[in-house]
Amino acid sequence: SVTDIAEGIVEAVKAGAYILSMSLGSSSDSSVLRDASNWAYQQGAIQVVAAGNSGDGNPSTDNVNYPARYPWVIAVAAVDSNGNTPSWSSDGPEVDVAAPGVNILSTYPNKQYAYLSGTSMATPHVTGVVAVIEAIRYAAGKSWLGFDAIYKVLTSTAYDLGSPGFDVYTGYGLVDAYSAVRYALSLP
Template sequence: MAAIRPVAALVALTALAAAQPACAATGPEGGACVLPANRPFEGRPWSLQRVLLDELWHDTRGEGVRVAVIDTGVDDTHPQLAGAVVPGADTLAPGGDGTGDPVGHGTLVAGIIAARPREGTGFVGLAPGATVIPVRQNDARGHGTDASLAAAVRLAVARRAQVINISQETVGPRAPGAALGRAVAEAVRRDIVVVASAGNNGADSTRTPAYPAAFDGVLAVAASDRDNERAAFSRPGSFVDIAAPGVDIVSTAPGRGHCADSGTSFAAPYVSAVAALMRAKYPHWTATQIAARIEQTAERSVNGRDDFVGWGVVDPVRALSGDDAPQDAPHPDEPPPGARAPDPAPLPAADTPQRRDRRYAAWAMALTVLLTGAVAGGAAVARERRRRCTARAEGPPGAGSAHPR
């Protein structure tokens, strides 16, 4: 309990800004998820249809990798999360272990990462062998603060998380030297893959960085739609590193069923799951190298990064099926060996008055010939028509008038 007292003291600092879940709070038809959710989703969600799961899990399902979910808690009684969740921590109720989730947000996030396969549903987590460490940091009343979020990051580090998912955003502080910045920097220094949502006020053209996503070393995730375009609500900015499906995302909800919701909150765990798979497959790679592979293998619409989807939309299979040579940073795609740009078509020299006059004269001559031919042809047709009319009027040769006798 002694280790919990500093956390409680930090939570009591009411002067700090609240940390908010980074979700758009809309379901498939625009309404919020209804909890508890007892109806399972029978089909395969669109966000999983774009992934060849058998190929993705060829080498690993994330066994042995510990992923901290800093959120509203996780319902560990859900059938697809039973056995996937270990006791964690609670910054709002010292002594709590993070299991249980009356809000539902954290349970959706955890399911995207590590939900186990189950008969009767096509939904499954991308890393169904990974272990979830729930760290409760927020509730339905928004009691989470920058201080409690910083404390949650430290608790995740203390529980030996190898990946930390933060589907939260704060309005401050933005200084790396503040408590939250220091906590994130410590997690990065300990070689933990830190993944955070980019935020949801993109519809207002807001480009202000969201934190902790914008801190150095954090993989900032925007939300993409079914067309691999930035979701309208996803916040753009120079801090965005990658994008992942974040529209109408189906996942586990408190109860026994599933719910669909939209937001960068649900794009971030998609990337965290890929990071967990990579930690299992490449145990000697650094967090920086894992992030670079995820960015380098993303599906891009431009050769490089932009402020809307970063380096592109994550491609889980491609990230796991590359060679075993790590890299420390993403870069624009290299052209194939021996490839070169096509030669430009020759452009004519600038026109001169002499050339223009000769061209106009040739056009006039061609037009005159065409008109002359048309007039001559028309006259011949007219003469032939008159001849035929005269012949019909005179009758056949030798014919005369018939008079009665």
């Protein structure tokens, strides 16, 4: 339930998890989810969230789920191996970046692997990049980059896809781990 998710966010941050990967969402907002997510942001947590699999191909309708819609999280759309947006990837002005989300080799119940598709598969690619950024900065003796700086790093180094510049399908573009790490290491 949404209260379970809210509680999970709060307990994770209380336990010291400051990078949250959330392959989940709902089309309806909830005050308890909003409060928990905003609280996590205020604690310095970086929340990376699947935009959703409710795309309709219409750029004028917003299909981004909650909590991906919140401005204090990073909302991730899916692209295929050609950089194209699958029809189901949720589109909207809150999409921040895109990542591979079609036919992604994934862990699966009962000690299995399976090729899965969804913004749920795209999201951990971005979460991993955030973790690498913070880890390499830590190894270099640099401070934790908070949400605002991470947001700038990811969006300004993303590889532009689709229509030039920001678009509602891929946000600022395909997340680029190497460029993002290089840029993050150049920051104080």
